[in-house]
Amino acid sequence: VKEVAYENIEEKFETAYLGLAYMAKALSNVFPSAKINLAVIDNQLAKVAVDDVIDPVKAAIHGPVRVMPLELPGLSAKLIDIPYPFESTSEQSTYLSLTFDELHYETDDPFVSYRYGQRWTPYFEQASANDKLHSGVEIKTGGTYVIVGGLGAMGRTIAQDLIAEHKAKVVLLHRSAIPERSEWETYLSDESSHAVTKEKIRSLRQMEAAGGPPDLYQLDVTSETQVRTFSQYMKEHFPKIDGLIWAAGLVDYGGIIQQRDREAFLSYTASKINGVLLFEKYFDLGNFDFVALFSSIGNDFYHEKFGQVAYNAANAFMESYPHYARQNRDTHFFYINWCDWLNIGMTVNSIRQQQQEQEDIRSINSKIAYGISPREGVRAFYKCLHSKAAGATIFKGDLNAAIRSHKIAFAKSMTLFAEQPVTSLEEVDEQSLESRLISLFSDFFGAENLNGNSNFFELGGDSLKGMTLLARINQQFGSKLTLTDIYEYPTIGQVADNLLNRSLIGKVKKGAVSENVLHKITI
Numbered sequence: 194v195k196e197v198a199y200e201n202i203e204e205k206f207e208t209a210y211l212g213l214a215y216m217a218k219a220l221s222n223v224f225p226s227a228k229i230n231l232a233v234i235d236n237q238l239a240k241v242a243v244d245d246v247i248d249p250v251k252a253a254i255h256g257p258v259r260v261m262p263l264e265l266p267g268l269s270a271k272l273i274d275i276p277y278p279f280e281s282t283s284e285q286s287t288y289l290s291l292t293f294d295e296l297h298y299e300t301d302d303p304f305v306s307y308r309y310g311q312r313w314t315p316y317f318e319q320a321s322a323n324d325k326l327h328s329g330v331e332i333k334t335g336g337t338y339v340i341v342g343g344l345g346a347m348g349r350t351i352a353q354d355l356i357a358e359h360k361a362k363v364v365l366l367h368r369s370a371i372p373e374r375s376e377w378e379t380y381l382s383d384e385s386s387h388a389v390t391k392e393k394i395r396s397l398r399q400m401e402a403a404g405g406p407p408d409l410y411q412l413d414v415t416s417e418t419q420v421r422t423f424s425q426y427m428k429e430h431f432p433k434i435d436g437l438i439w440a441a442g443l444v445d446y447g448g449i450i451q452q453r454d455r456e457a458f459l460s461y462t463a464s465k466i467n468g469v470l471l472f473e474k475y476f477d478l479g480n481f482d483f484v485a486l487f488s489s490i491g492n493d494f495y496h497e498k499f500g501q502v503a504y505n506a507a508n509a510f511m512e513s514y515p516h517y518a519r520q521n522r523d524t525h526f527f528y529i530n531w532c533d534w535l536n537i538g539m540t541v542n543s544i545r546q547q548q549q550e551q552e553d554i555r556s557i558n559s560k561i562a563y564g565i566s567p568r569e570g571v572r573a574f575y576k577c578l579h580s581k582a583a584g585a586t587i588f589k590g591d592l593n594a595a596i597r598s599h600k601i602a603f604a605k606s607m608t609l610f611a612e613q614p615v616t617s618l619e620e621v622d623e624q625s626l627e628s629r630l631i632s633l634f635s636d637f638f639g640a641e642n643l644n645g646n647s648n649f650f651e652l653g654g655d656s657l658k659g660m661t662l663l664a665r666i667n668q669q670f671g672s673k674l675t676l677t678d679i680y681e682y683p684t685i686g687q688v689a690d691n692l693l694n695r696s697l698i699g700k701v702k703k704g705a706v707s708e709n710v711l712h713k714i715t716i
Contacts, residue, residue, distance in 0.1 A: 199470040210253035238274040239306035240516040252513035256506025259495040274306040342441030346537035349396040357403035414468030424475040445504035461503035483525040499656030515583040530586040535564040627689040645686030
């Protein structure tokens with residue numbers, strides 16, 4: 194078994210993350226609408242027992258396991274973790290029998306583990322204050338802290354608190370260029386300047402006023418040459434690093450599995466998986482007080498992550514890495530799965546981009562469910578820092594109930610999708626078809642003044658909404674559109690053209706494979 198190391202990432206991917214993703218591409222071509230139960234059996238994925246050995250790179254296989262059923266409506270997938278290699282033939286016989294039974298156990302659990310002859314599934318418990326569970330880690334006054342993705346909204350917010358409250362020396366790593374300090378005043382006064390860059394500059398000025406300017410360093414964390422150079426820079430300027438916060442990540446625009454090439458599978462995981470393992474290679478993380486890895490609650494609400502297989506894969510690595518890193522180091526490694534933040538961040542920026550007119554922040558915040566304020570985010574960070582736990586998910590409310598609700602909504606949308614009655618239309622032209630689709634989209638999203646250029650994703654569409662809307666379209670027109678279609682043809686006009694061009698109006702296209710066939714595929 195190859196060790197966990199930067200040099201071995203792609204080799205490990207070939208038999209796990211990439212291998213399964215390529216299988217999904219094949220299934221989408223050969224069995225586009227067949228019912229398939231896919232079971233993936235692997236090891237070193239779950240930390241159930243104290244002596245469990247974890248491989249965070251293998252954990253990326255969670256990405257395709259969770260996303261494949263969103264993009265192939267007839268497919269269900271389950272990841273089964275077993276304690277292989279077995280210690281005896283008796284143990285082997287026990288777990289083979291349990292695994293065989295699991296293959297025939299119908300459940301919506303995407304991940305199960307077997308230990309001590311028992312079946313284990315993930316579950317969340319409310320964290321409570323307990324001095325016995327305190328990590329013993331504190332932010333040092335005047336300490337040195339490196340924040341990867343330091344000019345992102347979360348990174349800036351944490352940095353400002355470290356500087357203001359602890360007089361910390363903060364090194365902010367950023368990938369995109371930012372104007373020189375001498376140009377800030379001119380940039381801020383220019384109405385045509387980029388709004389997000391202005392926000393960054395204002396935050397930096399606040400940090401200056403709070404206790405001193407942070408150290409800015411432009412770095413591509415996926416470049417080994419640049420990371421090596423940065424490590425030398427830190428040894429010369431900041432020989433003692435007290436903590437590392439990894440807040441970097443890319444929005445996954447790679448698209449559905451069926452359309453991705455190798456580069457699209459890899460590039461959107463690199464800022465987390467490659468970057469973290471490069472830092473592990475060139476920095477002695479065991480000498481840090483803590484390493485905090487920021488991830489997303491989207492891995493728990495994965496039903497909304499249609500078209501984001503690499504996003505899920507990278508975040509699964511971030512969740513798994515602290516368990517692996519704690520195996521041979523005393524450093525406090527932990528991950529945080531963040532919910533959305535109000536006022537700032539990627540979700541706020543995404544909503545702004547979806548609106549044709551700039552809304553005020555209160556209106557934008559009203560569209561974010563269960564969001565937390567930046568101040569609440571800072572408090573949550575310190576709670577996680579002070580806890581011995583290897584990770585936490587930040588959520589306002591009953592997280593287990595919310596996950597169940599998502600699963601129920603997904604199952605309901607799949608039922609609608611699979612059981613639509615066919616209503617044949619004898620005649621339809623492009624104009625009348627587009628008009629009917631506009632009416633459907635308007636009713637569904639509660640939006641007005643839509644036209645042929647209105648885009649499903651810009652209106653706030655996700656995988657759950659997509660399946661529900663497609664069920665309504667298929668029900669009205671007797672078509673058999675899938676999520677792949679809404680991704681390839683996201684505007685109303687494109688949906689209309691697709692329906693007409695594929696001759697799906699008024700009839701059901703017969704496939705070569707019966708939808709009643711159940712295929713069990715195990716790898």
